[in-house]
Amino acid sequence: MAQVGDTITYTFSDGSSVAEDISNIDEIEIDYVDGPGGGTAVGTGGAGGRVENVVADVSESSTLYIWVGGAGGSTNTRSGGAKGIGRYDGGDGTSGAYDGSAGGGGTSEVSLQNTEASDSATEPFIAAAGGGGGGDGDAITGGAGGARGRAISEGNSPPLGGVGGGGNAEGSVDGHSGTQATITGSGTTVSGGGSAAEKNGEIQVTYKQSVPDAPSNLNAEVQ
Amino acid sequence: MPSVEYLSETLVWDTETREYTDPDTGETTTYDVEVEQRPFEVRISKWLERDDGYHLHGFVEVTPFGQQLAAESDPFAWVTDTYETASGVTETVVSEWLRGVGAVQASKLTEILSFGGVDAMDATITADETWRMDFEVVLSGATTFDIEWLTVNFDPNRGGN
Numbered sequence: 001m002a003q004v005g006d007t008i009t010y011t012f013s014d015g016s017s018v019a020e021d022i023s024n025i026d027e028i029e030i031d032y033v034d035g036p037g038g039g040t041a042v043g044t045g046g047a048g049g050r051v052e053n054v055v056a057d058v059s060e061s062s063t064l065y066i067w068v069g070g071a072g073g074s075t076n077t078r079s080g081g082a083k084g085i086g087r088y089d090g091g092d093g094t095s096g097a098y099d100g101s102a103g104g105g106g107t108s109e110v111s112l113q114n115t116e117a118s119d120s121a122t123e124p125f126i127a128a129a130g131g132g133g134g135g136d137g138d139a140i141t142g143g144a145g146g147a148r149g150r151a152i153s154e155g156n157s158p159p160l161g162g163v164g165g166g167g168n169a170e171g172s173v174d175g176h177s178g179t180q181a182t183i184t185g186s187g188t189t190v191s192g193g194g195s196a197a198e199k200n201g202e203i204q205v206t207y208k209q210s211v212p213d214a215p216s217n218l219n220a221e222v223q
Numbered sequence: 224m225p226s227v228e229y230l231s232e233t234l235v236w237d238t239e240t241r242e243y244t245d246p247d248t249g250e251t252t253t254y255d256v257e258v259e260q261r262p263f264e265v266r267i268s269k270w271l272e273r274d275d276g277y278h279l280h281g282f283v284e285v286t287p288f289g290q291q292l293a294a295e296s297d298p299f300a301w302v303t304d305t306y307e308t309a310s311g312v313t314e315t316v317v318s319e320w321l322r323g324v325g326a327v328q329a330s331k332l333t334e335i336l337s338f339g340g341v342d343a344m345d346a347t348i349t350a351d352e353t354w355r356m357d358f359e360v361v362l363s364g365a366t367t368f369d370i371e372w373l374t375v376n377f378d379p380n381r382g383g384n
Binding site: 018066 | 226227241242243254256266267268269270271272273281282284379
């Protein structure tokens with residue numbers, strides 16, 4: 001269970017979500033969500049995207065789900081590199097006549113629901129960063145990075161999160177909107193600001209408790 | 224920049240046959256590639272700093288390859304030496320040893336984990352399934368620890384940018 005004052009760093013393990021008990025938490029500050037890098041082939045994979053400094057009111061929620069995306073697979077053979085896994089997987093690399101292309105990184109994401117990918121259109125994610133694109137092979141573009149992320153704020157369309165390098169530079173799926181959390185600080189996104197090529201993603205979250213409203217008589221004049 | 228990195232050692236290579244289709248001619252050929260096989264993996268899913276040190280949460284999981292090995296009635300010839308635990312204990316029957324990893328008891332954890340430079344102040348098993356064991360370990364600082372074939376480098380100072 002996350003405790004007030006904890007700053008937890010989430011690292012890539014197997015692409016599945018970590019369910020964090022936030023029953024005692026009112027507010028979270030997502031220090032950063034780093035998308036993973038793409039794999040490297042002839043060309044170097046692209047860096048993942050980054051979303052940082054997102055603040056959300058989670059007082060009505062009891063569980064936070066965190067996915068940390070894995071880097072795309074590199075290759076130095078004719079075979080394509082494997083896709084990186086994450087909330088949404090990156091694209092597989094492609095076989096080449098001599099040199100295959102590398103896989104794209106998966107998506108890193110923080111959400112209030114452990115939804116299936118098919119529910120992505122309505123998924124209430126809070127922040128997400130796409131994976132980097134895979135490096136080129138011989139005349140073959142690298143695998144696409146995972147879905148591009150956005151930091152959500154109601155009524156706004158913040159910049160896209162992850163943009164990879166390599167052949168197919170950008171993520172294959174746009175970020176999606178909709179959230180159950182009240183985003184009080186929408187944060188910023190940095191294309192290519194996440195993990196470098198061949199590096200897994202990482203997420204850091206600080207757990208907080210809201211400061212209670214001041215008593216109404218606090219400023220009452222002393223009689 | 225990740226603060227936990229994994230360095231895998233070469234252990235077993237298997238051969239997989241893959242297909243390649245020439246985009247110009249449409250001709251499909253097959254070729255063999257070497258694929259690394261690992262009987263189990265250790266993963267760190269998160270870490271945080273509290274007053275008593277750095278809490279690392281992770282799990283040991285037996286891979287399908289490892290499960291396949293465990294199902295074998297006879298140990299493989301190559302595993303007798305290779306399957307030495309971190310504390311130097313060698314099991315001659317690999318299937319028993321792998322089952323021990325998959326359904327590990329608390330006492331087994333000290334055999335699986337070996338810490339260099341920093342003492343493990345506490346190590347507890349938080350969940351125990353058939354082929355997976357979740358654990359939490361408390362460290363006093365940056366360290367490197369090994370679980371067979373996989374070295375985990377943990378450095379809290381490398382988090383963030």
